[in-house]
Amino acid sequence: MTITLKQLTYFKALAEQGNFRRAAETCFVSQPALSVQIQELERSLGGALVERHARRIVLTPLGREVLETAHRVLSEVAALEHSAQNRQGLGGVLRLGVIPTIAPYLLPDALAALRASDISLDVQITEGKTDRVLDQLTEGALDACILALPTERDGLEERPLFEDRFLLAGSAARMEAMETHIRPDALSERQILLLEDGHCLTDQALAVCGRGRGHPRIHMGASSLPTLTRLVEAGFGLTLMPELAARSEMALAPGLRLRRFDDPEPFRAIGLVRRATRQPTEWFGALADTLETVGCALMEDARRAV
Amino acid sequence: MTITLKQLTYFKALAEQGNFRRAAETCFVSQPALSVQIQELERSLGGALVERHARRIVLTPLGREVLETAHRVLSEVAALEHSAQNRQGLGGVLRLGVIPTIAPYLLPDALAALRASDISLDVQITEGKTDRVLDQLTEGALDACILALPTERDGLEERPLFEDRFLLAGSAARMEAMETHIRPDALSERQILLLEDGHCLTDQALAVCGRGRGHPRIHMGASSLPTLTRLVEAGFGLTLMPELAARSEMALAPGLRLRRFDDPEPFRAIGLVRRATRQPTEWFGALADTLETVGCALMEDARRAV
DNA sequence: TAAAAATACTCCATAGGTATTTTAT
C-alpha cells in the first residue's frame, strides 16, 4: 500500500547480501519478515525488484533504480538521526535580528566568539530597526533579536545582556566650552542632534535629556550613527554616543570629543529577545551567555578608553 | 526510536498548515495521532521541531532543517510511487549484451525502433563474444543478450528472433570461377577464411562447411567481420557472410561478390536470451517482439538485394 | 472563556516470529 523506510532498509540489505536469509540476519529479523516486506514493496511499485534464483538473487532493472533511490533516502534519514547525536547547541541556521545601532559594533566580536564557542550554530543576521525586527520575530521569520530593552510587547521573553552607557559627544570646540560636570537632564535639547525617527536610540536620547523640559528641536534626522557622528564632529551640535559605538566612531571621526556623564550615568539596556515558549530552548541561554560576555568585555574596554 | 516516513509526512503537513488540527485533517487522521507522531519524531531527533503557541506554531531552527530533509526524502519516495504508475515496460536501464557479428548491423535499426516504441526503456549495450556476454548474463551484470542460438547453457531462457542466412562471399574473380549451383558442404575448406577463435561465427561456418570432410585450413584469424571482408575482397579466399551484415559490408567492400546457396540455405538462428526465472518479465517479451520485427525486416531487405 | 494541544485509555491493524510447504538445483 505505502512504501516505508523499513521496506527500503530491508531491500538495501537484500541487494547488498544477495540472499534473503543473510539480509534478514543483518536486519536482525527473521527471513519471512524480510520476504514479506520485500513483496510488499514490490506490490507498491508494481513490479519485481529481484529475480529469485536457487543460490542467489539478481536485481531487475527496476530493482537497480529503486536501490539508488533507497540509498539516497536512507542516507538522508541516517544523516538526520546522526545529526541528532552530534548536534551541540542546535542544528540549522539561527536567524538573528539586530538593530543598526548595535549590529556593526557588537557583531564582529560576537560572531567571532560564537564561532569559537562550543555551540556550533550558523547565524544569519537581519539588520533592522526595533519595530521591524520585532515584527519579524513575532511572525516567526526570526528566532531572536538583539536590541534595547524593554520591548514592551506581549509574548516575548527578554534576557538582559549588558548596559550600554551614553557618552556626550561633540566637536573639540563645543566640548571645551562645556562645564566640567554635566548632568544629562541639564542639556538643552536644542543642542542635541538625533537619529531620524524609528531608531529607538532617538527615543532613548530624548528620555535621557528630559523631554518634559521643553520642545525638542531635532536639527537633523541622520539615518545612521556614522552620519550623525560626522555632523557632530563638524560642529552642528552635540549627541549622545553609546559606549558600544564609541571606539569605532572615534576612529572615523578624529575631531570628535567624548565626555562621561556624572553618576548615575544614563544607559540603554541591551538584551536578547525571543518568543516566549514554555519549552526550554537550549540555544537561547548559551547564545545569551556568549553575547553577555562579549558585550561586557567591550564595555570594559570603553570605560578604560574614556 | 526510529524515524518513519509517516512522521516526516505529518511534520511536513504541520509545517505547511501551521497548526496541529488542520495538519491532522489534511493527513486524514485525528489530532492526537498527529501530535504523538510529532513528539515521537522530536524524541528521535533530540530536540523540539516546533514552538507551540496558542494560535499557531513556529518552526525551530532544527525544525527548518528537518523540514528541508523531509521535503527531499518525501519527494524522492513520491517519485518512486509515481513512477510505478507511469512506468511502461520498466523503469531503469536495461543492460543488453550483443555479439560483435550482430551488434553493428542490427542495433542501429533496433535502437531506433525501441526508442519509437511504447516500451520506453533505456538500453545500455555491451559488445562481446558469446562466452563473455553469457558469463556476464549469468553473473547478473547483463539483463539479456542477443546472439546466435543455441547457447547450450543451463539456467537461461532462449527466445528465437529470426534466421540469419549465410551467403558465400568472394572477390569478383573467384566468384566468377564458381559453378552456378553451390552446396555448402561442397565447399573445400581450404578456400574458406574465418574469424579468429572465440567468435561463434567461426564454429558455425565450420559446421556449415562440413567439418568432417578434412582438416580445416584457416588462412587468417581475422578479428572482425570488416577485416575479414577486406581480405576476401582482396582475393585471399572465400567466406560465409551473414545476410545481416551483407549490406553494410558490401558498401565498404565494393569489389566483393555475394552468392546465395541453394535451398536449404544454411543459417544461424539469432535469439534473445535471459536468465531463466519463473516470474514473468514484462520487458522480455516486448523487447523480443521489437527485435524480431526489426530483424525480419532487415532479412527481407537482404533477400531482395541478393 | 475559548481554542488548541497533550494525555489517558482502548482497540485494531500489521509487523514479526515459528512452523511448514514449495521450489530449484
Add this chain to the structure above:
DNA sequence: ATAAAATACCTATGGAGTATTTTTA
C-alpha cells in the same frame, strides 16, 4: 536431497480513535 524462499498462522507491538485534561491568550 538440500538449501532457500514463500506461505500459514499466531502473537504482540504500536498507531489511531474517543474522551478528557491542561494550557495559553
